[in-house]
Amino acid sequence: DVKVTQSSRYLVKRTGEKVFLECVQDMDHENMFWYRQDPGLGLRLIYFSYDVKMKEKGDIPEGYSVSREKKERFSLILESASTNQTSMYLCASNGQKYSPLHFGNGTRLTVT
Amino acid sequence: GENVEQHPSTLSVQEGDSAVIKCTYSDSASNYFPWYKQELGKRPQLIIDIRSNVGEKKDQRIAVTLNKTAKHFSLHITETQPEDSAVYFCAAISNRDDKIIFGKGTRLHILP
Numbered sequence: 273d274v275k276v277t278q279s280s281r282y283l284v285k286r287t288g289e290k291v292f293l294e295c296v297q298d299m300d301h302e303n304m305f306w307y308r309q310d311p312g313l314g315l316r317l318i319y320f321s322y323d324v325k326m327k328e329k330g331d332i333p334e335g336y337s338v339s340r341e342k343k344e345r346f347s348l349i350l351e352s353a354s355t356n357q358t359s360m361y362l363c364a365s366n367g368q369k370y371s372p373l374h375f376g377n378g379t380r381l382t383v384t
Numbered sequence: 385g386e387n388v389e390q391h392p393s394t395l396s397v398q399e400g401d402s403a404v405i406k407c408t409y410s411d412s413a414s415n416y417f418p419w420y421k422q423e424l425g426k427r428p429q430l431i432i433d434i435r436s437n438v439g440e441k442k443d444q445r446i447a448v449t450l451n452k453t454a455k456h457f458s459l460h461i462t463e464t465q466p467e468d469s470a471v472y473f474c475a476a477i478s479n480r481d482d483k484i485i486f487g488k489g490t491r492l493h494i495l496p
Contacts, residue, residue: 305484312393314473314488315428322482330483331385362427369482370416372430 275299278363278376285383291350293379295363301374302367304346306330306338309360309378321346353383386411386478390487398495403461405490407474410455416477417457419448422489423470431472432459461492469494 279294297304305320307330317330319338327338335357339347346365350357360380364373387410397403409417418433434441434448434457441448445464450457461468474487 307486312488314390315486317483317485320483328482331485369477370433370435372418372433373420373428373484375427375429377427 276363276365276374276376278361278379280379281377283379283381285350285353285381287354287383289350289353289383291353291381291383293348293350293361293363293381295346295348295365295376296344297346297365297374298344299365299367299374300343301365302343303365303369304340305364305373306336306346306348307362307364308332309362315362318348350381353381355383357381358383385481386414386476386483386485388474388476388485388487390474390490392490393488394491394493396493396495397464399464399466401464403459403464403468403492405459405472405474405492406456407458407476407487408454408456409476411476411478411480412455413480414455414476414478417448417450418475418477418484419459420473420475420486421470422473428473464494466494466496468492 276297306318307315321340337349363376390407415436420428421431422428445462447460471489
């Protein structure tokens with residue numbers, strides 16, 4: 273069974289801090305994604321990656337960056353956290369374009 | 385880029401009745417349409433999907449229909465049960481940019 277693991281379930285950070293959200297998958301998937309989930313706004317795509325060292329902007333990349341140095345790991349970076357980045361962050365992966373997304377459990381980030 | 389609209393945002397149906405959730409998409413190059421179910425406190429999971437070369441697909445009590453001309457697809461749940469209570473997300477994938485774009489979600493309540 274595919275396992276997508278996000279390093280933290282809950283995280284509290286201060287405004288201006290640099291924040292790293294880590295995601296690891298164990299199924300050798302090519303594709304990895306970062307979404308944020310907010311009530312009434314659904315799942316919005318921040319960044320995605322189809323290969324090591326490759327990244328593509330999603331619909332809301334502002335204020336975020338990503339890193340994919342190894343195939344199994346995709347990190348989301350908040351360069352300078354702001355209160356409007358308080359949200360649930362979901363990492364996902366799949367092996368092919370038209371195959372199911374496997375989601376992690378999510379990281380609930382609070383920026384104060 | 386792709387835009388996916390989902391309606392209604394909330395839906396309440398009596399146990400045993402049918403539920404229908406509708407989505408529209410904007411990009412005619414979109415060719416894959418998955419549906420995800422997210423139970424409270426859990427990660428989204430794929431429940432059914434449909435490709436653009438098929439008009440309808442069924443899996444037990446769940447069916448999805450696609451109208452490519454109208455850029456419209458729907459999820460149908462028959463004989464609803466308490467365990468169907470969840471948030472449902474539709475999504476679309478375009479050939480143009482490979483993004484997986486989600487609708488805003490529908491919270492389905494099954495009433496006893």
